[in-house]
Amino acid sequence: MKNLLTTILCFITFLGFSQKRELRSAQKLLDESFYNEALDVLSKIEALIPNSDLKYQAHYYYLLGWANKGDSNYNEAVSLLRKSIDLDKLNKYKENANILINDVQIELINSAVEDNKVENFKSASKKLYDAYLFFPDKIENKNYLYFAASSAVNGADYETALEYYNKLKNMSYTGIVSEYFVTPLKKDADGNLIGVEEKVSETEYNLFKSSKDYTNQRIGKTESRLPEIVKNIALIYVQTGDNEKAISAIKEARKINPDNINLLLSEADLYMRLGDKVKFKSLMQEAVQKDPNNAILYYNLGVIYVDQGLLEEGMAYYKKSLELDPTYADTYLNLVGLILEGEAALVEEMNELATSNKRSDFERYDELKEEREKLYKSCLPYLEKLMEIDPKNIEALKTAKNIYYTVGENEKFKLMSAKIEELENQ
Numbered sequence: 001m002k003n004l005l006t007t008i009l010c011f012i013t014f015l016g017f018s019q020k021r022e023l024r025s026a027q028k029l030l031d032e033s034f035y036n037e038a039l040d041v042l043s044k045i046e047a048l049i050p051n052s053d054l055k056y057q058a059h060y061y062y063l064l065g066w067a068n069k070g071d072s073n074y075n076e077a078v079s080l081l082r083k084s085i086d087l088d089k090l091n092k093y094k095e096n097a098n099i100l101i102n103d104v105q106i107e108l109i110n111s112a113v114e115d116n117k118v119e120n121f122k123s124a125s126k127k128l129y130d131a132y133l134f135f136p137d138k139i140e141n142k143n144y145l146y147f148a149a150s151s152a153v154n155g156a157d158y159e160t161a162l163e164y165y166n167k168l169k170n171m172s173y174t175g176i177v178s179e180y181f182v183t184p185l186k187k188d189a190d191g192n193l194i195g196v197e198e199k200v201s202e203t204e205y206n207l208f209k210s211s212k213d214y215t216n217q218r219i220g221k222t223e224s225r226l227p228e229i230v231k232n233i234a235l236i237y238v239q240t241g242d243n244e245k246a247i248s249a250i251k252e253a254r255k256i257n258p259d260n261i262n263l264l265l266s267e268a269d270l271y272m273r274l275g276d277k278v279k280f281k282s283l284m285q286e287a288v289q290k291d292p293n294n295a296i297l298y299y300n301l302g303v304i305y306v307d308q309g310l311l312e313e314g315m316a317y318y319k320k321s322l323e324l325d326p327t328y329a330d331t332y333l334n335l336v337g338l339i340l341e342g343e344a345a346l347v348e349e350m351n352e353l354a355t356s357n358k359r360s361d362f363e364r365y366d367e368l369k370e371e372r373e374k375l376y377k378s379c380l381p382y383l384e385k386l387m388e389i390d391p392k393n394i395e396a397l398k399t400a401k402n403i404y405y406t407v408g409e410n411e412k413f414k415l416m417s418a419k420i421e422e423l424e425n426q
Contacts, residue, residue, distance in 0.1 A: 019049075019060075061083045069103070101134060142173050145167060149161045176225075181198065184198065226253070272304070302321060305317060342375055343375055384400070394420060
């Protein structure tokens with residue numbers, strides 16, 4: 001009996017020594033980024049781990065998680081690292097394991113961004129969803145779920161997108177975050193104080209809010225994403241032919257938040273897509289009655305009408321928006337784009353006449369050319385105001401440059417060219 005106990009103790013000692021040796025070996029390999037080799041070493045003691053001391057188990061799963069991370073097996077890595085944290089009663093590996101989990105999340109997000117750039121939306125959506133699952137209660141991770149749904153929509157994976165959007169709706173996700181603004185005080189050539197508001201980080205805001213070099217320090221809030229989420233849920237139902245669920249989704253959201261103008265606009269847009277123009281116009285009138293002096297509301301109305309091909313109505317709403325807020329840059333840009341939509345038909349007809357030898361066609365070509373120049377000139381007041389509000393808006397500068405060239409304003413053309421070159425070289 002004594003010999004048997006001695007044999008068992010020797011065997012246990014041997015197992016402990018073997019585990020420690022292999023774990024040290026794997027650790028050295030991982031320190032040098034030899035992930036596959038570390039996995040091979042760890043596989044040799046896999047069968048011994050369940051019956052070993054907790055300290056060895058914690059070390060083993062920490063190393064195995066690290067190796068899987070290095071081998072891009074992200075979900076497996078996080079699962080193993082969390083197992084190590086649970087077993088690590090001595091807190092020997094917990095800090096490093098959490099750092100690795102955060103690193104996995106960052107790598108997943110960066111990989112998803114690259115996938116989206118090359119339009120591999122399905123892969124991007126899965127990676128973003130996996131990143132969300134790491135810490136599903138964190139606000140930042142809920143944002144990953146939102147972006148996962150967006151990627152799924154872009155990849156026409158409506159079933160997955162609907163699942164994610166419904167998760168977001170059910171958790172009352174809004175995505176609202178604080179934004180921080182300051183206005184640096186500068187002097188113009190005449191010594192007058194001037195300043196253009198800038199968005200800064202929270203840390204910068206806390207540094208600048210008491211500084212005499214800045215003014216108008218303020219904290220704002222981003223718009224809620226919930227109206228867009230509900231709208232997308234409804235549009236997916238429309239896409240799949242389930243119009244009743246689409247209407248139900250919008251109505252449910254409006255009951256929860258009846259005064260939200262964006263939800264009202266989403267409902268109106270839905271009815272337009274369903275071909276119910278009477279209901280659409282009724283909801284539009286309701287929106288205007290709720291908030292008659294809201295420039296952004298009129299801007300959104302313009303966008304909706306233009307999207308539905310109702311260009312004159314869209315133009316009227318854009319102009320009304322500018323009456324209420326002549327500093328809203330997006331309205332100018334959209335208005336210019338809408339005006340320039342009339343150019344395509346003129347250019348097409350001009351191209352057809354360009355090779356003709358008929359005198360009447362020459363005259364018609366000149367008429368069209370004059371119409372085109374008038375069209376361009378009608379854009380210029382809006383473009384010039386936009387460039388005054390937003391002097392670094394390169395899209396506006398390029399559009400103005402092309403128009404100045406076409407209408408023969410060479411000095412202004414050269415000025416636009418110089419400004420564009422300066423911005424692009426910054």
